[in-house]
Amino acid sequence: MTDRIGADLVVESLAVEGVTHVFGLPGTTVMDLIDALARDGRIRYLSTRHEQVAGFMADGFSRAGGAPGVCLASRGPGAANLAIAVQNAHDESVPMLVLIGQVPGSITERRSFEEMDVVAAFRPMTKWAVEIHRPERIPELLQRAVRTAVTGRPGPVVVSLPLDVLQAAAPEEVTPGPRVRFHPPAPDPAGVAEAAALLAAAERPAIIAGGGARDRAALLELADAASAPVVSTWLRKNAVPNGHPAYLGPLGYGAHEVSDQLVRDADVIVALGCRFSEFTTKRWTLVPPSARLVHVDVDPAELGRVYPPRVGLVSDATAAAHALTAALPRLVAADGGRAERRRQRREALRKEYEDASALPPSEPDGSGAGGVSSPALTRAARNLAMRQGIVLVQDVHTFGPWMARHVAVDRPDSYYGSAGGAMAWGFPAAMGMAxxxxxxRVVAISGDGSFWMVAQDLETCVRERIPVLNVIVNNYAYGNTRDRQRTAHGGRYHGVFLGNPDFAAYARLLGAHGVRVTADGELEPAIAEALAHPGPSIVDVVQDRMEGLPPGLTPPAAR
Incomplete structure (x- = not known):
């Protein structure tokens, strides 16, 4: 029987916190931890082919509603390879626990092999970074790390675990404490009254739902009580059912003009769990100075960071929405017909949004210029979005604005997009979500540039029998950069066109299902065939190398 060591305390603490999966890559300083996971048996450990993929899988696992996503890497280069996933989770407020093996304390500060100051390296991109120096403190600090990751504005937490701490004997009396979670803050009643009065007096109200607005029912009750239209922030269109009469689409890159104009014209804006990001606000030009802003966020540091609010409520978005809804009826009843005018305005704007969201036709011959047309791919994505049991994952690619403009998402928790900007997020995140x-059934839509950054981990998907369908939008280009060179650099294309393999043949080589599509009429049957396959699948959607953005849309200039 193996004596109980620090690594066992790590696993015991993770189990108490509800962790069910750990994604990582083996390395010298974490072998004792991997062995402890194997001996304990309660937590499934999956090895990836790259630490970045392990981080993105943990990110996807967290977003899909499982226990906190956990990833694992060894010192130095392994830790550095995780940095992209950690930074992306930090930017998108995704709770994640990052465990990094470290050189033993007896040889620190000697530039030992792969030595790295983990805490210093990760502190700017985490909620907290800590190194544990004694085995008896593992439960205390590791459980605090999980609480920190999931409390308030969520985010990644890094825990550095020196090898000697993992190998040290664990005192028999040291055991993890009970799992503890804190209730989110409720809004101040006086602030709610002031905010409700502003909203009730508005002629042109707008509600902006961000990533912190996770309760659809509470959000829609507020929208209906105020007769106010709702827009979501960039890539957060799953915040409300897109078919609801209050919804006017997502803001950000690819937004319809009616969505942007709603914010420009607003006299009162209620922003729920929204941090006013660069893309959502069109580089901070969208919100008019004259608008009276009610800003709700669980993190007080976000209030006034970009726009000083008339009323700032430090609160969980759901609690604030309920409180505002409860405060409105008495105020609205005495508004002299203002609510009816708002209702009629909302109906007219909704009709305008529905007209704008209509899908442009495909090419007359039924195929794109040398491949599958984007309208055909958009129709396929729309059909997937309507199917029960399907989760759509949108990577960072040129096809994204087509989805923003023309794909409606009605089912809760059925769509996820990456607003952090990290290419290659989609496929690994979809693995974690699955x-x-x-x-x-999780379906990721990736660009060819993104997929090829993590293509080696299709082997992980096959080995671990993760039934992800990845639709690769294959235009042989870094499409976003190509379009910027077209619009901002006189069509001088340099370093943006790619030489791709047959991705379907590559999938079959690794034991996955693979099918290549080169014309519109082949696409939907290929997707149906892939969904019928019980394991991982690739649908390689070949497009013309200049296929890209929806008509009339140009990429924002680099400034």
Whole structure:
């Protein structure tokens, strides 16, 4: 029987916190931890082919509603390879626990092999970074790390675990404490009254739902009580059912003019769980100075960071929405017909949004210029979005604005997009989501540039039998950069066109299902065939190398 060591305390603490999966890559300083996971047996450990993929899988696992996503890497280069995933999770407020093996304390500060100051390196991109120096403190600090990751504005937490701490004997009396979670803050009643009065007196109200607005029912009750239209922030269109009469689409890159104009014209804006990012606000030009802003966020540091609010409420978005809804009826009843005018305005704007969201036709011959047309791919994505049991994952690619403009998402928790900007997020995140939601089928839509950055981990997907369908939008280009060179650099294309393999043949080589599509009429049958396959699948959607953005849309200039 193996004596109990620090690594066992790590696993015991993770189990108490509800962790069910750990994604990582083996390395010298974490072998004792991997062995402890194997001996304990309660937590599934999955090895990836690159630490970045392990981080993105943990990110996807967290977003899909499982226990906190956990990733694992060894010192130095392994830790550095995780940095992209950690930074992306920090930018998108995704709770994640990052465990990094470290050189033993007896040889620190000697530039030992792969030595790295983990805490200093990761502190700017985490909620907290800590190194544990004694085995008896593992439960205390590791459980605090999980609480920190999931409390308030969520985010990644890094825990550095020196090898000697993992190998040290664990005192028999040291055991993890109970799992503890804190209730989110409720809004101040006086602030709610002031905010409700502003909203009730508005002629042109707008509600902006951000990533912190996770309760659809509470949000829609507020929208209906105020007769106010709702827009979501960039890539957060799953915040409300897109078919609801109050919804006017997402803001950000690819937004319809009616969505942007709603904010420009607003006299009162209620922003729920929204941090006013660069893309959502069109580089901070969208919100008019004259608008009276009610800003709700669980993190007080966000209030006034970009726009000083008339009323700032430090609160969980759901609690604030409920409180505002409860405060409105008496005020609205005495508004002299203002609510009816708002209702009629909302109906007219909704009709305008529905007209704008209509899908442009495909090419007359039924195929794109040398491949599958984007309208055909958009129709396929729309059909997937309507199917029960399907989760759509949108990577960072040129096809994204087509989805923003023309794909409606009505089912809760059925769409996820990456607003952090990290290419290659989609496929690994979809793998993590599929493990968190084994009863649903996860479909990732990736660009060819993104997929090829993490293509080696299709082997992980096959080995671990993760039934992800990845649709690769294959235009042989870094499409976003190509379009910027077209619009901002006189069509001088340099370093943006790619030489791709047959991705379907590559999938079959690794034991996955693979099919290549070169014309519009082949696409939907290929997707149906892939969904019928019980394991991982690739649908390689070949497009013309200049296929890109929706008509009339140009990429924002680099400034």
């Amino acid at each position: 493990l968190a939601r084994p009863d649903q």
